[in-house]
Amino acid sequence: MIGAVGRRLLLAIPILVVVSLLSFLLIDLTPGSPAELLAGEGATPERVAELEQTLGLDQPIWQRFGDYMSGLLQGDFGTSLFSGQSVGDAIGAALPVTVSLIVVAYVLVFVIAIPLGVLAAVRRDTRTDRAISATCSFFLGIPSFVVALVLVILLALTVEAFPATGYKPLADGFGVWLSHLILPGLALALTSAAEVTRQLRGALVDVLEQDYIRTQRAKGLPPLLILGKHGLKNAAPPVLTVIGLQLARMLGSTVIIEQVFAMPGFGALTLNAVLQHDFPLIQGCVLVSAIAVIGTTVVVDVVEAGLNPRLRSAA
């Protein structure tokens, strides 16, 4: 088991290297050089060339990549071209905002999707099931920024139940922290919740029709025990995979959601870095995202193996 996790983590290293290399190449292929932007409009070509030299942009790409990698090995993510701040510090400042946002979103996904998915499965092919399924299709069909805007109009501007924008750290108090995260968290969560509800319903319907569920009924076990113990444990693996995949989706959505709610988070940081061609910062953001996504897959795999005795004995 431990060995399997170790193997997965070792496997992640080449993936991260490839991801870094690809994003390096992509930045290189993008038209417009950061030096031009830095030099400002109307700067002479000489001035731009000089800046490119200071930034090391005149070096061939493989050399720049090599330098970057050796920096990484010493824990140095580089320095932002524009703010002069270290990339590590910039990300470190933005990350708590986004981590808070995603944690709240995940909690909401669980709170919404588990009861709805279970209800739809238990009441399969009834009006309840169809209503839940239709609601899911609706939320899967509309983009999260639209949800965000509607939520702001309804719950922040009209009812004034929650603040419309901004972020307050946890240090300011749990209530204050949470109240700033509910609306963006909800906007982020609804699409994922719809997806997870669907998956859970499908997996659970499958399980509930298995012979071993009939056996549990024949044993005289109460329905809630059958559902909660035998049903959910068997239905969990495919649902966990989908729950894990939501992290990548949410990370992508934070780029827009953090704009809508004016939150100084990781999504906003990434967006600015891209707009400014701030390549060390872009590199850092890509790397952190990749680590988060790969880390989630490893965690999901480990939990799934824990739930499935056949996988466990194979590992």
Next chain:
Amino acid sequence: MAMKALPLPTSPDGDVTDAVLTVTDLSVEFQTEHGRVRVLDGVDLQVPSGKTLGLVGESGSGKTVTSLAIMGLLDRRVGRISSGSIQFEGQDLAALDARQLRRIQGAKISMIFQEARRSLDPVFTIGDQIAESVRIHEGLSRREAWKRAIEMLQLVQIPDAERRAREYPHTFSGGMCQRVMLASALASRPSLLIADEPTTALDVTVQAQMLRLLRTLQEEMGLAILFITHDLGVVSEMCDRVAVMYAGQIVEEGDATQVFGHPRHPYTEGLIQSLPESAVARGRLAAIPGSVPPAHAWPQGCHFADRCRYAVDACRSGPIPLLSRDGSATRCIRADELSLAGVR
């Protein structure tokens, strides 16, 4: 439709034995694409306590539906008991609600199924699966329930029970899975076991071991068994009495040796003649022509008439009652005039 209950079965010395389960005029309806369809049509059954009743019949005749109805396990969304009573230990199971039924399921009546491996939950250890029902039914502690699980595994002769209790179903063979199912079914010492084709999926030697084990445990525990199968050989080996089912009805019922030696319904005769050994003995394959009609297409009169070589006009004119005589019963109006061939 048979309105009167069957006479109580009698033991060889003529004493009336009591029945642990008495099913009377049980009808079950399913919601299907053909509308509401009656798949059980007035079923009467009696399982003598401590004895085995075999329930035989072709695929689709309603054996599984009968057992699920008795257990209260019909899928409520599509199927329901539309009439009849299921008397068990002074209660009518057909009239109980789900909560009351749960006190009987797995405690006083247990069931084992054809596909034993698929009937065990793959993600829990077998010890856990046996223990959980005794915890519910008898309120045993975790430790006591686990002890009981191991005792039960030993009772069904699973070697190295303490270790195997901690293993998962996928590490067990089909025959071993059926033993585990049996251990779980008998853990709370039920008085009735319903076995729905428990050996059909097993190979011949494993099947023989399983039947032997069932008989041993039956004697030890005074267990009554409703044994469902379409294998007449197994019935004659296992059962004291036999009920023959065709298209949702019991067509013949009686002492097993009697029914096989002197069948009193043409369908029973057909089943006997479909046995490989009698086919060989007669030098021809005497299978019944055609197959069981689907429930929505059952005829008004005798359900078997269209496949019966003895059928006359009277057979088709209206419902045929189950007529009983001398502790056996037949649903054939020509039973007395026909002389049907039994097992020789």
